[in-house]
Amino acid sequence: MPSHDRIVLGIDPGLANTGWGVVAQRGSRLACVAYGCISTDTSMPLAQRLRVIHEQMGAVIERFAPTCVGIETVWFGQNITAAFATGQARGAALVACAESNLDVGEFTPRQIKLAVVGTGSAEKEQVQYMVRKLLALDHEPRPDHASDALAAAICYTTHDGPDGAGGSGTGGLDALVAKAIARDEARAQAARSCVGGSRAEGEPAFATQRGSAAREELLSNVRKG
Numbered sequence: 001m002p003s004h005d006r007i008v009l010g011i012d013p014g015l016a017n018t019g020w021g022v023v024a025q026r027g028s029r030l031a032c033v034a035y036g037c038i039s040t041d042t043s044m045p046l047a048q049r050l051r052v053i054h055e056q057m058g059a060v061i062e063r064f065a066p067t068c069v070g071i072e073t074v075w076f077g078q079n080i081t082a083a084f085a086t087g088q089a090r091g092a093a094l095v096a097c098a099e100s101n102l103d104v105g106e107f108t109p110r111q112i113k114l115a116v117v118g119t120g121s122a123e124k125e126q127v128q129y130m131v132r133k134l135l136a137l138d139h140e141p142r143p144d145h146a147s148d149a150l151a152a153a154i155c156y157t158t159h160d161g162p163d164g165a166g167g168s169g170t171g172g173l174d175a176l177v178a179k180a181i182a183r184d185e186a187r188a189q190a191a192r193s194c195v196g197g198s199r200a201e202g203e204p205a206f207a208t209q210r211g212s213a214a215r216e217e218l219l220s221n222v223r224k225g
Helices: 046-064 080-099 109-116 124-134 144-159 171-195 212-221
Strands: 005-012 017-026 029-039 068-072 103-107
Touching (some): 005 046, 005 080, 005 144, 017 144, 029 144, 046 080, 068 144, 080 103, 103 109, 103 144, 109 124, 109 144, 124 144
Parallel strands (some): 068 103
Antiparallel strands (some): 017 029
């Protein structure tokens, strides 16, 4: 099994706000390096807003030197106009990635939620919570665009990491998820013992309700190479 020591960039594209997050992967270990958000003003001409996204994403790539990138695909929901704007921002960011010859992994929102939380129907706060736990952060990344970008980077490691796309499972991330859940369940149990509550204060309900079905869904839906 090849060793994966690399820097992974995650991108959550948007014309007004494009989130980015950088994750270091060493084998099965993941760590947050940096994250942020590229914002453009609605008063600017479209071409100038896209230039800002392209140039600032290029600066991020130059600063942190990732070798690969996970980026969210455009979801065409009810707001088609917003989806087209997101697609344009996504293109500007992808050009910056192509200029540095980064390997690109494109993932749907459902794939990202599935990789990070264990269910493709997870709520945004659930994704933020698990990003914080998986990367051992002491707070949830803000703004939420940056948290979503970190989630895209984490998703990349499940599709092209140890035992990921080229193997038979979810590799190191699966163990990280299990450890994060175990820590939360232990903390929740301790809180119930002390105060008689149903779960620790501030703990999302899903953290102690993810059963074997969610885990089986994660294991069965990660793409194989």
